[in-house]
Amino acid sequence: MDLLDYAFMQRALLAAVLVGITAPAVGIYLVQRRQALMGDGIGHVAMTGVGLGFLLSASPVWMATAVSVLGAVIMELIRWYGKTRGDLALAMLFYGGMAGGVMFINLAPGGSNANLTSYLFGSLSTVSESDVTAICLLAAFVVLVTLGLRRQLFAVSQDEEFARVTGLPVRALNLLTAVTAAVTVTVAMRVVGLLLVSALMVVPVAAAQQLSRSFAATFAIAVAIGISVTVGGTVTSYYQDVPPGATIVLLTIAVFIALSVAATPLARRRARALAAAQPAGDPAECTIPATRGASDEVGV
Amino acid sequence: MDANAEPVIALRGVRADLGSRPVLRGIDLTVHRGEVVALLGANGSGKSTAVRSVIGQVAIHAGEIDLFGTPRRSFRDWARVGYVPQRTTAAGGVPATVTEIVSSGRLSRTRFGVFRTADRRAVRHALELVGMADRAKDNVDALSGGQHQRVLIARALAAEPELLIMDEPMAGVDLASQEVLAHTLKDQVAAGTTVLLVLHELGPLEPLIDRAVVLRDGCVLHDGPPTPAVGQHALPGHDHVHPHAPAGAEPIRTGLLS
Numbered sequence: 239m240d241l242l243d244y245a246f247m248q249r250a251l252l253a254a255v256l257v258g259i260t261a262p263a264v265g266i267y268l269v270q271r272r273q274a275l276m277g278d279g280i281g282h283v284a285m286t287g288v289g290l291g292f293l294l295s296a297s298p299v300w301m302a303t304a305v306s307v308l309g310a311v312i313m314e315l316i317r318w319y320g321k322t323r324g325d326l327a328l329a330m331l332f333y334g335g336m337a338g339g340v341m342f343i344n345l346a347p348g349g350s351n352a353n354l355t356s357y358l359f360g361s362l363s364t365v366s367e368s369d370v371t372a373i374c375l376l377a378a379f380v381v382l383v384t385l386g387l388r389r390q391l392f393a394v395s396q397d398e399e400f401a402r403v404t405g406l407p408v409r410a411l412n413l414l415t416a417v418t419a420a421v422t423v424t425v426a427m428r429v430v431g432l433l434l435v436s437a438l439m440v441v442p443v444a445a446a447q448q449l450s451r452s453f454a455a456t457f458a459i460a461v462a463i464g465i466s467v468t469v470g471g472t473v474t475s476y477y478q479d480v481p482p483g484a485t486i487v488l489l490t491i492a493v494f495i496a497l498s499v500a501a502t503p504l505a506r507r508r509a510r511a512l513a514a515a516q517p518a519g520d521p522a523e524c525t526i527p528a529t530r531g532a533s534d535e536v537g538v
Numbered sequence: 539m540d541a542n543a544e545p546v547i548a549l550r551g552v553r554a555d556l557g558s559r560p561v562l563r564g565i566d567l568t569v570h571r572g573e574v575v576a577l578l579g580a581n582g583s584g585k586s587t588a589v590r591s592v593i594g595q596v597a598i599h600a601g602e603i604d605l606f607g608t609p610r611r612s613f614r615d616w617a618r619v620g621y622v623p624q625r626t627t628a629a630g631g632v633p634a635t636v637t638e639i640v641s642s643g644r645l646s647r648t649r650f651g652v653f654r655t656a657d658r659r660a661v662r663h664a665l666e667l668v669g670m671a672d673r674a675k676d677n678v679d680a681l682s683g684g685q686h687q688r689v690l691i692a693r694a695l696a697a698e699p700e701l702l703i704m705d706e707p708m709a710g711v712d713l714a715s716q717e718v719l720a721h722t723l724k725d726q727v728a729a730g731t732t733v734l735l736v737l738h739e740l741g742p743l744e745p746l747i748d749r750a751v752v753l754r755d756g757c758v759l760h761d762g763p764p765t766p767a768v769g770q771h772a773l774p775g776h777d778h779v780h781p782h783a784p785a786g787a788e789p790i791r792t793g794l795l796s
Contacts, residue, residue, distance in 0.1 A: 270631050271630070272630075387651065389641065389648075389651040390645065393645055395630060397642070402594070403594070404697070405614060447632065452675070453632055453635070
């Protein structure tokens with residue numbers, strides 16, 4: 239393969255594989271908690287970090303990490319204390335983050351929105367040695383958390399109240415999830431771009447769900463899909479002159495559609511197997527409605 | 539003092555508000571080791587809030603709560619408590635198997651969430667107790683309401699708790715599952731487990747219950763042996779006629795008495 243002869247392609251492919259692993263690995267917990275769009279919000283906040291990186295002549299990747307981690311922690315705090323006004327506060331955080339990014343990058347000497355574009359939509363071919371080092375370190379952190387604490391994160395994401403009663407440090411685990419999601423956003427930023435990060439966190443999980451019945455299988459299939467599409471998209475963008483970020487996201491959606499279509503007969507077969515497993519003549523369930531009229535007639 | 543004489547749960551003068559509305563207005567409740575106590579009352583009487591205050595999910599603004607003789611605020615030994623929440627239709631956004639759900643209940647007995655053979659065996663055993671071992675690898679979304687409730691009870695039993703706290707375990711549960719649940723609970727009680735449960739009516743659990751505490755408007759109305767149901771209500775499968783149901787609403791007819 240001639241594309242491996244180029245150092246920039248080696249770096250790009252390494253970054254692509256790491257993003258393919260980490261984005262679905264965090265995304266599955268966000269989907270389980272029904273916070274599928276959290277990655278999108280963090281992506282907006284991370285723009286301020288990129289802008290600050292340019293303004294302060296610091297590494298945009300590390301600045302984006304710092305700012306998006308801070309943003310994710312604030313989002314988690316708003317979720318605890320915000321209650322009814324929470325969504326408005328989150329909206330302000332997202333748009334403030336985006337506007338801050340545009341502002342800072344234009345204040346930076348020689349900076350313009352053009353610099354921002356490579357972070358918004360990804361720019362694999364410009365991934366530098368130091369970017370790769372940062373991406374490797376951050377990806378290692380994400381894998382450690384999402385695999386090492388999978389049972390705890392599963393419990394908290396599935397049923398937060400029950401997790402609290404089993405004595406799990408729920409607040410700490412929620413914060414850790416938010417921080418890990420923020421780190422993943424910055425890992426994926428150079429590959430698919432801040433505006434498309436969320437797609438890679440959510441769509442492979444949605445695609446995997448078409449085939450799986452268990453959380454463990456969903457996790458494995460989502461990561462496999464993630465790696466396939468990031469590598470596939472990167473290679474495609476090398477041979478055809480197409481932007482890698484958009485290629486990767488469109489590929490992921492194509493996988494989702496293909497699996498959805500393929501899964502329909504599978505689901506039907508499973509339903510038939512389940513119906514056959516039920517003993518014949520099993521009476522239809524007689525349920526008592528959960529909501530009842532007010533009544534003092536209790537059995538006393 | 540005899541360790542067994544120490545109450546497992548003790549509430550003294552507990553008050554709690556939801557918003558500005560007082561829900562508990564000074565509740566006293568003691569549950570001793572090995573007792574099975576049912577909390578009864580109409581909707582809005584505060585029975586769920588009382589239970590949720592025991593497990594620390596509702597903030598109280600007056601009174602004291604002790605668990606196993608320790609003030610609830612400093613109680614950390616949550617593996618001794620098995621909690622079965624009111625069954626909700628809300629589920630996670632990702633498929634999960636019965637075993638995966640029940641394993642969550644075992645976490646409190648593990649170190650850093652690492653499962654050993656004994657932990658896997660305990661999860662398996664909990665599933666056998668509720669008769670769901672043959673569905674271990676199925677997606678929980680494929681289960682009926684009653685089966686789902688059995689899974690939530692298995693999750694609580696997986697930690698082998700000394701105290702079981704259940705919020706309306708029979709709500710929305712089919713008759714077959716109700717019998718399985720009553721049987722499971724009977725075995726747990728026989729093994730010495732203490733039980734506090736919220737019920738809408740005594741129903742099939744009646745023979746197990748040592749004491750019924752009836753709440754009304756956030757106050758304890760009755761605390762003593764359960765009064766057996768009389769007349770038609772004493773018969774299994776009686777019709778549920780709710781006097782405040784909307785006019786013309788069809789009473790829930792089980793069809794067993796007609």
